[in-house]
Amino acid sequence: MEELECLEKITDIGLTFSSVDSVxxxxxxxxxxxxxxxxxxYDCKDLQSLEISSSTMSRMEHLEMLRIRNCLALREVKICLENGERMQRSESNCFRNLQILNIWGSAMENLTWLIYTPRLKFLYVIECDSLEEIIVSEFGSSEIEEDVEIFSSLKQVYFRDLPKLKSICRRAMPFSSLRSMKVDRCPSLTKLPFTAETAKSLKAIGGDRDWWDKLEWEDEAIKHSFTSKLQPTSVPVR
Known part of the structure; x- marks a missing residue:
């Protein structure tokens, strides 16, 4: 990395790390x-916490893809707000261009830090045995402004082998850009935080019929609007 820093005109770089020191x-x-x-x-076995300041997020304005894989001790990604900052619609303290997130194997219990990814389009979370919720925080809390649009750009979601996952977020939201979702072996996820508006953009939900039949819905009208979207798990969702 010292040699890379000496490249005066470098503007675009991709990096892969596998040790705490390098991170x-x-x-x-x-x-x-x-x-x-x-x-x-990848394979950063001793990484237990990843702390990121709001100024770091601001500098990483060109980051488009983040992959975290086989970091089995990683318990949290902690966003450290500076000087009492709050999440703002200006996106000045966000991963403003992060579009693809892939997490495969970690010890995280939640992914609440995703409130700082306003333009996230593709979310893949696989084999995270401890994950219980995606977004834990309540709206209007000290960190999250009431009117922040979370997951408004999300197009595709894939959850697989998340045995403890029980919630995506704590209130229903429109997910106005969501086109496809696939859920495999997530038995504790019994409710989807969708509104009737979500059905307008959603093309398909891939999932096991037994899982689908156990889902809880706010009312029969919303359930009916999504029933036609179900596709067998064996059919890839595109």
Whole structure:
């Protein structure tokens, strides 16, 4: 990384890390943060917490893809707001261009930090045995403004082998851009946070029929609007 920092005109870079030391070096390098577009953290067995300041998020404005894989000790991604900041619609303290997130194997119990990914389009979460909720925080709390649009750009969701996952978020939202969702082996997920508006953009939900039949709905009208979207698990959702 020291050699990369010496490249004066570098504007686009993808990095893959597999040790805590390398991750920490990157987190202390404003130069590399400002030009990274793809970041992968693989097999980082000793990484327990990933702390990211709001200024770091701001510098990583070009980051489009983040992959975290086989970091089995990673319990949290912690966003450290500075000077009492709150989540703002201006996106000045967000991963403003992060579009693809892939998490495969971690010890995280929630992914509440995704409130700082306003333009996330593709979310893939696989084999996270401890994951219980995606978004834990309540709207209007000290961190989340009432009118922040969460997941408004999300197009595709894939959840697989998440045995403890019970909630995506704590209130129904329109998910106005969502086109496809696939859920495999997530037996505790018994409710989807969708409104009738979600059905207008959604093309397909892939999932097991037994899982689908156990889902709880706010009312029969909403259930009916989504029933036609179900596709067998064996059929890929595109």
């Amino acid at each position: 920490l070096k990157f987190m202390s390098s404003p130069k590399l943060q400002s030009c990274i577009t793809q970041l992968s953290i």
